[in-house]
Amino acid sequence: MTGANVLICRSKMDDRLSDQLSRQGIFAMQMVDYRDFEAAAKATGGSIISDAYQLEKEDLGLARKLEVDKIKPDDIVVLYCDRGATLLLRGSSPELVQELEKTVKRALLILKHSRSNPRVVPGGGAILVELASQLRIYALTFEGRDQFVIGSFADALEKIPECLSCNYGLDPIDMMIQLRNHHANGKQAMGVGEHGCVDMYDASIIELGSVNRANIHRAYELVSLLLRVDDCFYVKDIPRFHKQ
Numbered sequence: 001m002t003g004a005n006v007l008i009c010r011s012k013m014d015d016r017l018s019d020q021l022s023r024q025g026i027f028a029m030q031m032v033d034y035r036d037f038e039a040a041a042k043a044t045g046g047s048i049i050s051d052a053y054q055l056e057k058e059d060l061g062l063a064r065k066l067e068v069d070k071i072k073p074d075d076i077v078v079l080y081c082d083r084g085a086t087l088l089l090r091g092s093s094p095e096l097v098q099e100l101e102k103t104v105k106r107a108l109l110i111l112k113h114s115r116s117n118p119r120v121v122p123g124g125g126a127i128l129v130e131l132a133s134q135l136r137i138y139a140l141t142f143e144g145r146d147q148f149v150i151g152s153f154a155d156a157l158e159k160i161p162e163c164l165s166c167n168y169g170l171d172p173i174d175m176m177i178q179l180r181n182h183h184a185n186g187k188q189a190m191g192v193g194e195h196g197c198v199d200m201y202d203a204s205i206i207e208l209g210s211v212n213r214a215n216i217h218r219a220y221e222l223v224s225l226l227l228r229v230d231d232c233f234y235v236k237d238i239p240r241f242h243k244q
Contacts, residue, residue, distance in 0.1 A: 008037060008040055113211065124161070158176060168192065175196070179197060
């Protein structure tokens, strides 16, 4: 005897076997989805065993409590574990639930990145305006077309705060002039807020430095790839049906 009191099985169990397990005080779940099966193993710390005769005490997982509930029309089983948690998302349509799932996954991904690299930068496009101003100063050290290329990259970075200004219903030209003046005076945390230029640290609006670094690196790689293109080919669509 291993001392197990809960059994989770992916396949269907015989009724007589389920009855015997119930008589011995073992709660049995059958025909469990593969993803739920894997999640339960990770949350409880248990091992997946293909043969019950190979079960050892070391393979058992641990849960503080088990509850049986109902979310119409389905019955659900809730395991209270210290190693994991389940987020239940509800929506009026499958499309809405999918969007909610994407939002939650992105939030969890940002949380994961923040734990590995907690460095933050001011949000609201403040870091991009500062980078653009520094790039324009750096461009002056070059001659010829290199200066134009670096300046164009700086202009591309400022498109994001311009879009933020439009989203807030602000004039993008006036906002960019104000932001450039603030950053020229050493106010590097000034970004686009709901009512104009705002110190992002005072407004508690921050972003992960690693995310901004990755976005700028991808933009640099894309620009480098486009500059390597020597020629473009135009392929005319071939009609599917030829006239006789």
